[in-house]
Amino acid sequence: MDTITNRLGLQSSKVDESRENQAEILDEQEQEQLLQDLRKQNEESNLMIQSGLLFVGVLVCAIFIVYLYEVYTHEDFTKGGRLPFPFLSTPVSSQVGLPYLGVLLSIGSLLATMATLMLTCRVTFSDLVHMSPSQRGTGQLHLTGSISSIAMGSVMPLLCLFSIKVTWVEVIFWLLPLMMLAMDLLAIYMMGQVNADFTELEKSRYKYKGA
Template sequence: MEGLHNRKTKVSEEDEAEFLDEQEQEELLQVLRDQNNKANLAIQRGLIIIGCITSAFILLQKGTPIIPISQVFATPTETVLKWSTFAALTSIVSIGTSIFALVIKCKMNILGLLDSLCLSDQYTSGVVLASIITGAIAPLMALFHASAWIELVYWTIPLFVLGMYYTALHMMNGVQASLDELEKSKYKYKGA
């Protein structure tokens, strides 16, 4: 018997305090959910602002023959696109549809827009496809006109913005799935 007593470790008060009862688990999960929702909203707003700034940048630069980002990386390069205004328009439409897809996917009811248009999550894939198609027009034009690499990079910015939106949404969904798994585990393991 003495050997059994020696092998059994005593539970200290600190170890017992680490277990949460069901109400404490609920409160902790609710705090985590609230913090996650707050962070997601901040990320979504930031993504929309980035999209608006990018659109404004393209809109303000559409009349100049110089590619704006070429001044940063190399000597200023002139665009070879004959229809650079059309390329700028399709780029802006691509970013706008990307923002619209983000609003639909995140269920951001800006000024009652989602309610008035009766849009649901099922339309997101069509809007994303429209964004990809309109975003690919300008880079394809640059490829067909044998543009400099810097011009090709400039016209792919809307596709980079769309990729950034997709990556952020994927990460937000991953965190939400982790919270859901954590909530499920609390019912499997008492005190977990």
């Protein structure tokens, strides 16, 4: 009688253990699915941010292209025309020499900034067209692109220091490429921090599972 009771107790404990193991497996699957869903949502959000930053970069490039046309049609090629700020009550003309070169350098700086964003975030034109994240994650900062952007974008602001007639409006105008780079670098840093948090979460979960 005792033997039968012991056997029944042993079978009951095995059934309970099997149910606990099954519940643990289901919990792990749910956690894995939840983590994947969160990663997907984060990648979609990142792609929206990256697309917005690239769009802003294109708009700033358009501003300099408009000014390039103003410089090209100006009476004196060596002097700048009116800065493309339509919201100003009084038009402001550029006082810095070589505006044509400044526009080309500024556009080059903006293009380098956009390339830095795409290469660092591993975004392709196909991702942008289809608005479908590739889930490659954020890589190391592309130093060549960022340094090129700083080098080209710093020329005109530095030249403003040697002109006593320059206004604060023109300084802001020539600082636009560097401001764009700073905004992109801040976004890249924040996206990298979120990706690092996901990686740490995965490591801690697997570590806990292995323990």
